[in-house]
Amino acid sequence: MIEPLIVISAPNGARRQKTDHPDLPITPAEMAVCAEEILAAGASILHLHVRDNNNQHSLDVERYRSSIKAVRGAVGDQLIIQVTSEAVGKYSAAQQMQMVKELKPEAVSLALRELCATDENLTEAAEFFSWLKTKSIFPQYILYDQEDYQRFEDYRRRGVFADDNPFVLLVIGRSGADQQQSEAMIKIAKSMTSPWAVCGFGTGEIPLVSFAANNAGHIRVGFENNIYNSSKQLLRGHSEMIDICQQAANETGRKIAKADDVRNFFSL
Numbered sequence: 001m002i003e004p005l006i007v008i009s010a011p012n013g014a015r016r017q018k019t020d021h022p023d024l025p026i027t028p029a030e031m032a033v034c035a036e037e038i039l040a041a042g043a044s045i046l047h048l049h050v051r052d053n054n055n056q057h058s059l060d061v062e063r064y065r066s067s068i069k070a071v072r073g074a075v076g077d078q079l080i081i082q083v084t085s086e087a088v089g090k091y092s093a094a095q096q097m098q099m100v101k102e103l104k105p106e107a108v109s110l111a112l113r114e115l116c117a118t119d120e121n122l123t124e125a126a127e128f129f130s131w132l133k134t135k136s137i138f139p140q141y142i143l144y145d146q147e148d149y150q151r152f153e154d155y156r157r158r159g160v161f162a163d164d165n166p167f168v169l170l171v172i173g174r175s176g177a178d179q180q181q182s183e184a185m186i187k188i189a190k191s192m193t194s195p196w197a198v199c200g201f202g203t204g205e206i207p208l209v210s211f212a213a214n215n216a217g218h219i220r221v222g223f224e225n226n227i228y229n230s231s232k233q234l235l236r237g238h239s240e241m242i243d244i245c246q247q248a249a250n251e252t253g254r255k256i257a258k259a260d261d262v263r264n265f266f267s268l
Contacts, residue, residue, distance in 0.1 A: 003216060004261050005249040007221065008199075008222075009043040009242065011025055011046070012031075035071045037238050044259045049086075059096065064099075085097075087111070093117070111142040112148055126155075142169045167194065170198045172186065186211070197212065197220050199220040206244065
């Protein structure tokens with residue numbers, strides 16, 4: 001059986017503002033409306049960021065709870081809510097882990113280089129990853145380059161993640177990355193044994209949809225990484241890129257995964 005394509009929607013991120021796109025959701029009410037849109041389009045995971053009073057990135061637990069409550073009120077459990085633990089230069093690894101421990105979300109994204117910057121941090125990070133398992137919190141590990149991947153594979157083989165096949169997000173073509181690095185990450189994606197998704201930046205996001213669909217991968221799209229269509233015009237809304245994901249899935253004989261498909265696949 002061909003594995004369904006998981007579409008993760010990242011509708012706001014840590015940095016963009018409504019001056020970048022008027023439909024960027026910031027408040028809980030806006031996020032609830034966005035959740036309804038991305039669910040109808042076919043997303044199964046909502047990648048959630050929250051903001052402070054100045055619309056800047058925040059890991060505030062109460063702000064997360066407010067946004068999660070609003071989303072659940074709008075779509076119930078039809079979306080998996082994946083909160084970010086992203087540092088954005090503001091938060092330490094200890095603060096990131098403490099947020100997750102206090103919030104206990106259904107799912108969380110974790111940048112390996114932030115939570116375990118070197119092997120000196122490995123003991124604490126491994127304890128945290130094991131704790132996630134005991135609390136049935138669904139992690140996705142973010143890898144930015146070959147060094148991240150090499151460390152990830154080393155740790156995976158050593159059982160650091162308390163999971164033989166943890167879910168991975170490969171970031172491709174981010175600002176400052178050269179073509180050689182992007183090609184290296186594409187090669188890594190093709191060799192992955194763990195389930196993987198990719199995300200790209202700007203209009204570079206669009207070809208990655210077909211790449212993931214054709215190579216048994218999954219995809220993250222959304223305003224966090226890209227707000228333009230192939231004509232370099234602003235996307236009409238959050239559903240436009242998800243529609244492209246749906247088309248790519250159809251062309252490869254894959255269906256679009258629903259939240260319960262994801263839960264079943266990862267035994268959540």
